[in-house]
Amino acid sequence: AQRVTQPEKLLSVFKGAPVELKCNYSYSGSPELFWYVQYSRQRLQLLLRHISRESIKGFTADLNKGETSFHLKKPFAQEEDSAMYYCALSTGGFKTIFGAGTRLFVKA
Amino acid sequence: NAGVTQTPKFQVLKTGQSMTLQCAQDMNHEYMSWYRQDPGMGLRLIHYSVGAGITDQGEVPNGYNVSRSTTEDFPLRLLSAAPSQTSVYFCASATSGVAGELFFGEGSRLTVL
Numbered sequence: 673a674q675r676v677t678q679p680e681k682l683l684s685v686f687k688g689a690p691v692e693l694k695c696n697y698s699y700s701g702s703p704e705l706f707w708y709v710q711y712s713r714q715r716l717q718l719l720l721r722h723i724s725r726e727s728i729k730g731f732t733a734d735l736n737k738g739e740t741s742f743h744l745k746k747p748f749a750q751e752e753d754s755a756m757y758y759c760a761l762s763t764g765g766f767k768t769i770f771g772a773g774t775r776l777f778v779k780a
Numbered sequence: 781n782a783g784v785t786q787t788p789k790f791q792v793l794k795t796g797q798s799m800t801l802q803c804a805q806d807m808n809h810e811y812m813s814w815y816r817q818d819p820g821m822g823l824r825l826i827h828y829s830v831g832a833g834i835t836d837q838g839e840v841p842n843g844y845n846v847s848r849s850t851t852e853d854f855p856l857r858l859l860s861a862a863p864s865q866t867s868v869y870f871c872a873s874a875t876s877g878v879a880g881e882l883f884f885g886e887g888s889r890l891t892v893l
Contacts, residue, residue, distance in 0.1 A: 678822070681820065706881075706882075708882070715884045715885070715886055715887075716823075716870065716872075716882075716884040717884070718881045718882065721881070758822060758823065760882075762880075766810075766811040766813075766828065766830055766874055766876075766880060767813075767825065767828055767836075767838070768813070768825070768874075768882060769824075769825055769838075769839065770815070770822045770823040770824070770825075771822050772820060772821055772822035773822045773823075
């Protein structure tokens, strides 16, 4: 069965500290992985996708097929990064499932 | 461009009542889906559609019906609401292609008493 696991419900870091939001997936095929973000009072929106291998707002994520992980990282957290982050897995045919989400709180 | 539009934004129902959550997109996206968002459980896929006339079940389809008569619209029907369906509902759409980005509506908060 396909599954996305985000083990941390809440992650609290100080401004300027590194941050890593963990995501593990379970899927027998070739996965398409994403990170979505929901800022306060805003729509859920795409942050980045693994296929693009891009850095958005200083965030990066590397797909590790051996560990079935897609952790989201940023070397220096900013207060504006405080939001809800969801890891998502697309299993083809556009069906996309999400993890439970991690709330990131960046303290001043 | 309005993107993905959901109505209503808020709704209170009594147990056993029926209602339809509306979702419309103006981006000519083939794919549309409905999720529910519950604390500690993230977004769970209810139903999805890969094109007009085609729908399929997601992770939590029980108690919900959908139809896709046009590319633009994908309504979600609750035939007999239950308190367990109290949630925030999100509609999303995507275009075809590899790793299509999901575009979300603003959400509809439903309370079933």
